[in-house]
Amino acid sequence: MYAYGPVPSRRFGRSVGISPIPEKTCSYSCVYCQLGRTRNLTIKREHFFPVDDILADIEKVVSANEHKIDYLTLVGDGEPTLSADLGEIIHACKTRFPYKVGVITNGSLLWMQEVRQELSEADVVNISMSTSDPETFQGLHRPHVGLSFERVRDGIQQFATTFKGQIWAEVMLVDFVNTDSGEMEALRTLIDNVRPSRTYIMTPTRPPAEKWVLIPSPEKIIMALSLFGGEDITQLEHGTFGLDEFKSANEAISEICRRHPLRLSQARTIEAYFAQRSLDRLITEGKFKIVEYQNHKYVLPTEFIFGTRAVAQN
Numbered sequence: 001m002y003a004y005g006p007v008p009s010r011r012f013g014r015s016v017g018i019s020p021i022p023e024k025t026c027s028y029s030c031v032y033c034q035l036g037r038t039r040n041l042t043i044k045r046e047h048f049f050p051v052d053d054i055l056a057d058i059e060k061v062v063s064a065n066e067h068k069i070d071y072l073t074l075v076g077d078g079e080p081t082l083s084a085d086l087g088e089i090i091h092a093c094k095t096r097f098p099y100k101v102g103v104i105t106n107g108s109l110l111w112m113q114e115v116r117q118e119l120s121e122a123d124v125v126n127i128s129m130s131t132s133d134p135e136t137f138q139g140l141h142r143p144h145v146g147l148s149f150e151r152v153r154d155g156i157q158q159f160a161t162t163f164k165g166q167i168w169a170e171v172m173l174v175d176f177v178n179t180d181s182g183e184m185e186a187l188r189t190l191i192d193n194v195r196p197s198r199t200y201i202m203t204p205t206r207p208p209a210e211k212w213v214l215i216p217s218p219e220k221i222i223m224a225l226s227l228f229g230g231e232d233i234t235q236l237e238h239g240t241f242g243l244d245e246f247k248s249a250n251e252a253i254s255e256i257c258r259r260h261p262l263r264l265s266q267a268r269t270i271e272a273y274f275a276q277r278s279l280d281r282l283i284t285e286g287k288f289k290i291v292e293y294q295n296h297k298y299v300l301p302t303e304f305i306f307g308t309r310a311v312a313q314n
């Protein structure tokens, strides 16, 4: 399944997620990633899946949820700009459907001319901008060996000079990694140079790839909000998931969990929608586990939990 939702998104409202890449394929392996450690760490762009299949999936989700959608969002179970079909998918979305198209990217491939070109038809490109120096960049994102801080920073700035849509900057704060006041001041300068329409301040609200990742104190979050003039999306999202295209609670929970970690209460709501109890069996079979994080219980695929899979570099 390449398209799913709509899911409630703190930035994109009712968002149909589109994933044009295989699970956990990314150019980074961020310490805060809610999908666990990256399995396929790569900067090689590929035609991963048939575009017609992706578009057919989008069509199916859209027709089941007309009038309930704010954005079609390319997000991926990793980094969506790794798809060499990105431009074709965005163009098809813009011409076939009456919705805005957003892309959530870590920005690491914007130094590639073809990536900047392929993103040009999107309405919004949401870019991670969380570090202002090479050491913190390495520590927070654990990037592919082909990426340096300078290369990524310059690519983002180059993209910002030509892109006609809106750029939204996303700052992920991890305590003691990028919350030093000097670091934040330097980051503000970088973000100012990109002139984003919005800046979002985020914290790891869902279980992170590494156990030691900490949410900053309210004082540090407030400092960041005043420094960046950003919007606070450090709280959990609310809203319902589009379930019409799923045939069973089992399928819905399994698919949604892999893209959007579910709170236990949300998984139980899905079971109630289908009048089926399937979660307990999925847990007994070892496919999912319940993880407690920040006073909430989450249902996570077993392989997501604190990086039980190795990182391979391509």
Ligand code: SF4
Pocket (backbone or CB within 6 Å): 026, 027, 028, 029, 030, 032, 033, 034, 035, 038, 077, 078, 079, 106
């Ligand atoms: S947080 Fe995003 S950029 Fe970082 S590893 Fe996860 S998917 Fe990749």
